[in-house]
Each structure stands twice: as C-alpha cells, then as structure tokens.
Amino acid sequence: MDFSLTPEQEEFKRQVRDFIEEHLSAELRAEVEREQYSIGPLGKKFVRLMGQQGWLGIGWPKEYGGQGRGAIEQWLFLEAMDLENLPTGGLTLSSAGPTLMRVGSEELKREYLPKILSGEIEFAIGYTEPNAGSDLASLQTRATRDGDSYVINGQKIYTSAAHHATHIWLLARTDPQAPKHRGLSIFIVPIDAAGVTIRPLRTMGSERSNEVFFEEVRIPAGNLVGEENQGWYYVAMALDFERLIPHSRTRRQLQNLVDYAKQTMVDGRPLSKHPQVRLALARLAVEVETVRLFSLRSVWMLECGKTPNVEASVLKIFISELSQHIAVAAQDIMGPYAGLRAQDPLAPIEGRLERLYRGFPMYKFAGGTNEVMRNIIAQRGLGMPRG
Numbered sequence: 408m409d410f411s412l413t414p415e416q417e418e419f420k421r422q423v424r425d426f427i428e429e430h431l432s433a434e435l436r437a438e439v440e441r442e443q444y445s446i447g448p449l450g451k452k453f454v455r456l457m458g459q460q461g462w463l464g465i466g467w468p469k470e471y472g473g474q475g476r477g478a479i480e481q482w483l484f485l486e487a488m489d490l491e492n493l494p495t496g497g498l499t500l501s502s503a504g505p506t507l508m509r510v511g512s513e514e515l516k517r518e519y520l521p522k523i524l525s526g527e528i529e530f531a532i533g534y535t536e537p538n539a540g541s542d543l544a545s546l547q548t549r550a551t552r553d554g555d556s557y558v559i560n561g562q563k564i565y566t567s568a569a570h571h572a573t574h575i576w577l578l579a580r581t582d583p584q585a586p587k588h589r590g591l592s593i594f595i596v597p598i599d600a601a602g603v604t605i606r607p608l609r610t611m612g613s614e615r616s617n618e619v620f621f622e623e624v625r626i627p628a629g630n631l632v633g634e635e636n637q638g639w640y641y642v643a644m645a646l647d648f649e650r651l652i653p654h655s656r657t658r659r660q661l662q663n664l665v666d667y668a669k670q671t672m673v674d675g676r677p678l679s680k681h682p683q684v685r686l687a688l689a690r691l692a693v694e695v696e697t698v699r700l701f702s703l704r705s706v707w708m709l710e711c712g713k714t715p716n717v718e719a720s721v722l723k724i725f726i727s728e729l730s731q732h733i734a735v736a737a738q739d740i741m742g743p744y745a746g747l748r749a750q751d752p753l754a755p756i757e758g759r760l761e762r763l764y765r766g767f768p769m770y771k772f773a774g775g776t777n778e779v780m781r782n783i784i785a786q787r788g789l790g791m792p793r794g
C-alpha cells in the first residue's frame with residue numbers, strides 16, 4: 408500500500424503548516440490550552456480569519472463558495488490543526504452545513520451557507536435531552552406550528568457549543584402522534600431568540616457543556632430545515648458526514664508524556680532511561696501510529712466514494728480508548744505528582760495529563776457512546792442481528 412501524498416497534496420500540507428505558523432500566536436496557544444473544547448475570543452477571531460482566507464471551505468463544493476478539494480486534503484488540514492488543538496469550524500462546517508446544502512430551502516441556503524463559510528455563524532448541536540441520548544428518537548422537545556412560526560418548548564442537554572455559538576441546530580418533535588422516528592424535524596434557532604436560556608454544565612474534565620431550555624421560543628416557519636417530520640433522516644445524513652474524526656490529539660497527549668520523561672530526573676537519571684517507562688511510551692507510540700494509519704485508510708475510502716461507516720465507529724472507540732491509555736500511563740509514570748491540577752506550581756506539564764485523566768471518560772460518550780459504536784460494528788461490520 409502506497410501512503411505517499413501527491414506533489415499537490417504535499418504542497419497543500421505545506422500551505423496549511425505555513426498558515427498555522429503565521430497565525431498561531433503565544434496568546435492563542437494559551438487560550439486554546441485554557442479553553443480545550445470551547446472557543447475563546449482569539450479562537451473566534453482565528454476562525455473568522457480562516458473564513459476570510461478560504462480555509463473553512465476546503466471540502467465544500469465550489470458552487471457554495473468552497474474549494475471543492477478531496478477528502479485527503481480535508482484530512483491533512485484537520486490533522487495539522489488538531490495537532491495544535493486549533494478550532495476548525497467543528498460540526499457546523501463538517502456536518503450541519505453539508506446537510507443544509509442538500510436539503511435546505513433556497514432561502515436558508517442563501518442566508519446561512521456564506522456566513523458559515525466566513526466563520527460568522529456557528530451552530531451548537533441540539534440533539535441530546537436528559538431522557539434521550541443513545542435512544543435519541545425518544546426526545547420530547549416540541550415544535551408546534553402556529554401561523555408563520557414554530558413555537559418551541561423543551562430542554563436539551565450537553566449542547567456543548569451553546570455558550571459561544573450563534574445558532575442551535577435543533578432536533579424537535581413536530582408530530583407527537585407519529586411513530587417516534589417519523590415525527591421529528593430540524594430547525595435553525597438563533598441563540599438570542601426570546602425564551603432560550605443557557606446554563607453551564609461542567610464535565611469531570613472541567614470542559615464546559617450546557618443545558619439549553621426553550622420556553623415559548625418563536626421562530627419563523629422558514630427556519631425549518633428541509634421537510635417537516637424528516638428530521639431523523641437528516642440527522643442520519645448529518646452523522647454520515649462526520650466521518651473525518653480528528654485523531655492528532657493522541658499524538659499531542661503522548662508528546663506531553665514523552666517530554667516529561669525526558670525532562671524529569673529520578674535517582675540521578677532521566678525517566679526516559681527507565682526501561683518500564685520506555686516500554687510504556689513505545690507501546691503508546693505504536694497505538695498512536697495505528698490510529699493515524701487507520702484514519703488515513705478511512706479517509707481513503709471516502710476519497711474512493713465509499714462510506715467508512717464501521718471504520719468511523721472503530722476509530723471513535725480506538726481514539727477515545729487511546730486517550731485513556733495515555734492518561735493512565737501518565738498516572739503510573741508521574742506517580743503522586745500526576746494528581747496535581749494546573750494551578751499547582753508542582754503540577755507536571757501544567758496539569759494537562761491530570762486534566763486528561765479526569766476528562767477521558769467523556770470521549771467515550773461524546774458523539775455516541777462506545778457501546779453504541781460497538782453495536783454498529785457488530786451489526787454492520789460483522790453482519791449480526793440488531794441488539
């Protein structure tokens with residue numbers, strides 16, 4: 408198998424690298440470190456800059472203002488950005504935007520697509536509810552047609568980007584009489600609409616997510632995406648676009664641990680000379696490389712017009728479990744210091760791997776749980792019956 412890139416792809420990779428080097432300031436680096444999966448003011452500015460320079464639309468068709476490039480280029484872009492923990496437009500660009508392109512009305516497309524590409528509009532994904540996560544179709548949030556409007560009532564949870572997004576990409580029930588998958592619709596709800604309340608929800612790893620409450624929220628009927636009661640199929644389509652899963656954070660996390668082992672002296676010699684530490688780090692390095700190659704294989708399938716459905720589930724499990732392996736290895740290698748938080752001056756590598764240790768369980772939930780992913784692998788990959 409030949410993994411080498413074409414000269415054009417090599418050139419593209421160099422351009423991405425140059426762009427990052429030019430614009431990744433020490434302040435932005437500090438902010439992304441602080442914010443992790445949130446976006447601060449500098450991160451927002453950076454997204455706008457990417458928008459202005461055309462970096463947000465690498466894979467978008469030219470007719471919608473994108474560059475019309477292939478999956479490999481998108482992957483190269485994501486890999487480089489994720490290595491630095493930089494924002495990339497998230498699911499607005501990779502999932503909601505492409506769905507809107509296919510099923511949205513001309514008015515919605517005209518209004519939203521250019522602003523998504525310029526980084527002005529960001530969606531928070533409003534699917535999950537307190538009693539509807541893996542079993543998403545049980546959701547209760549209601550959208551009721553009233554003349555030229557829909558009126559929304561209900562609650563979402565884990566609406567991660569709601570505190571910095573401009574709109575919510577909302578899945579709500581429009582027909583309570585229909586079978587549960589058939590009565591759902593997608594709406595675009597401005598985050599500043601009257602009746603929307605956002606409450607912070609801190610995860611174990613200190614990341615901010617949110618609860619969002621909708622009380623008599625009135626939006627124009629034109630904000631319905633596609634046809635009424637087709638929301639379930641549009642969500643399936645949106646999830647199908649989420650096949651490029653950033654993987655480089657595992658390399659970044661491992662690098663932290665490697666740096667620590669090289670810099671830390673124990674009994675007069677660096678930890679990196681300790682056989683067990685070397686063995687543990689080498690094992691993790693094999694996993695990091697495996698993830699990268701498997702990710703590349705999935706993206707190659709996309710490039711060939713195939714849907715790496717099972718592969719995306721494998722990757723999601725592998726990446727989240729690898730973060731766990733790195734966090735656990737850090738605890739072993741750093742000993743009692745491993746538990747010190749960032750604000751403690753004695754915290755190794757600014758407490759990053761302590762935070763990872765608290766935070767890795769969320770990777771196993773966010774984007775669909777690993778058990779649900781395993782069900783997909785069993786069913787679609789191994790041809791087993793539904794669980």
Ligand SMILES: Cc1cc2nc3c(=O)[nH]c(=O)nc-3n(C[C@H](O)[C@H](O)[C@H](O)COP(=O)(O)OP(=O)(O)OC[C@H]3O[C@@H](n4cnc5c(N)ncnc54)[C@H](O)[C@@H]3O)c2cc1C
Nearest residue numbers: 532533534535540541565566567769772773774775776778
């Ligand atoms: C950090 C974070 C960010 C998130 N961001 C967003 C977001 O922006 N927007 C959004 O809409 N959602 C978001 N989510 C929600 C996420 O998609 C859900 O957490 C996930 O789908 C699981 O739902 P749940 O939390 O209700 O768990 P449940 O579905 O209640 O699952 C509980 C446990 O039961 C297991 N389980 C459930 N069903 C099955 C089954 N059929 N077979 C085997 N095991 C099963 C699960 O694997 C899990 O271990 C986020 C979650 C997290 C943790």
